[in-house]
Amino acid sequence: MNARRILATTALLAGAARAASAQTATQTVTFQIDAINQIAFAGSPSLVINTATAGSDPTGVTAAATWAVTTNQTGAKITASIGSNMPAGLTLSVNLTAPAGAASAGAQALTTTSVDLVTSITKVAQGAMAVSYSLAATPAAGVVSSTTRTVTYTITGGT
Amino acid sequence: MSRWRVAPLVGTLLLIVSRVVVAQTITVSGNPPALKITAAVAGSEPTSVSNNTTTYTVVTPNPANRTYKITAQLNALMPANVTLTATLAAPTGGTSVGPVALDLTARDMVTGIPKSTNATQSITYQLSATVLAGVVPSTNRIVTLTVLKFP
Numbered sequence: 001m002n003a004r005r006i007l008a009t010t011a012l013l014a015g016a017a018r019a020a021s022a023q024t025a026t027q028t029v030t031f032q033i034d035a036i037n038q039i040a041f042a043g044s045p046s047l048v049i050n051t052a053t054a055g056s057d058p059t060g061v062t063a064a065a066t067w068a069v070t071t072n073q074t075g076a077k078i079t080a081s082i083g084s085n086m087p088a089g090l091t092l093s094v095n096l097t098a099p100a101g102a103a104s105a106g107a108q109a110l111t112t113t114s115v116d117l118v119t120s121i122t123k124v125a126q127g128a129m130a131v132s133y134s135l136a137a138t139p140a141a142g143v144v145s146s147t148t149r150t151v152t153y154t155i156t157g158g159t
Numbered sequence: 160m161s162r163w164r165v166a167p168l169v170g171t172l173l174l175i176v177s178r179v180v181v182a183q184t185i186t187v188s189g190n191p192p193a194l195k196i197t198a199a200v201a202g203s204e205p206t207s208v209s210n211n212t213t214t215y216t217v218v219t220p221n222p223a224n225r226t227y228k229i230t231a232q233l234n235a236l237m238p239a240n241v242t243l244t245a246t247l248a249a250p251t252g253g254t255s256v257g258p259v260a261l262d263l264t265a266r267d268m269v270t271g272i273p274k275s276t277n278a279t280q281s282i283t284y285q286l287s288a289t290v291l292a293g294v295v296p297s298t299n300r301i302v303t304l305t306v307l308k309f310p
Binding site for chain 1: 182183184185186187189190191192193194195196197198199200201202203204205213215241243282284286288289290291292293294295296297298299300301302303304305306307
């Protein structure tokens with residue numbers, strides 16, 4: 001073997017060795033974040049009207065609860081409805097405190113038709129916000145024995 | 160060039176080759192499955208997800224008084240408000256730095272890996288995000304693990 005062959009062989013060996021002794025390794029990490037819209041309400045408030053000022057409608061009452069929201073979208077809103085309408089002469093309203101950057105519609109009477117309560121909810125995670133339920137009655141409601149309504153809240157509309 | 164002049168040269172080159180051959184190496188078992196953030200507890204930030212199904216294997220040579228470390232870095236920054244964290248379990252005698260948020264800088268993951276190590280350990284990835292990240296379509300980053308002499 002002449003000198004050139006020896007050197008060429010050695011160079012090949014060196015190249016092969018370098019390739020076999022890599023000091024790095026790579027991984028491809030794939031990831032994604034889906035649209036997330038979560039709301040939660042805590043508390044089962046009870047509302048009892050049992051008094052009035054003479055000459056006025058029965059005195060309305062309020063009850064408190066709390067709610068929380070997480071959304072990673074823009075411009076979401078909260079709507080609410082009840083499964084069946086209130087008895088005649090009775091109005092159940094709800095007022096949600098808005099999270100940062102959003103707008104509350106204030107107290108809204110609940111019916112079987114969804115009503116907007118909070119709008120412009122954008123990329124926020126916030127809890128312990130106030131929910132205020134109000135029950136109002138006119139004398140026409142008469143005596144209403146204990147009953148319940150389930151309020152359904154929905155978060156929609158984010159993009 | 161005479162044989163007598165070539166012999167020392169070849170010997171030197173072979174020595175270099177032998178030193179390269181015994182250099183430290185690192186390999187991985189493959190790519191982790193996609194990390195997908197899909198949920199949150201209302202009122203809290205999106206729920207992080209993690210995966211620990213992949214491993215790395217590190218082999219170190221046997222020089223005197225030598226230890227090694229493993230670093231990790233990304234090929235591109237993560238999207239804003241999204242964090243990819245990696246944790247490499249340490250081989251015997253080494254020390255894991257624990258969870259490390261990955262970026263463009265090579266970050267120490269495991270230090271003090273002894274000489275003559277041949278070990279396979281777990282890699283744990285965690286993906287976390289705040290709501291400010293918004294919706295992120297499927298994308299990827301390349302994580303480069305490097306084993307180095309340390310110190």
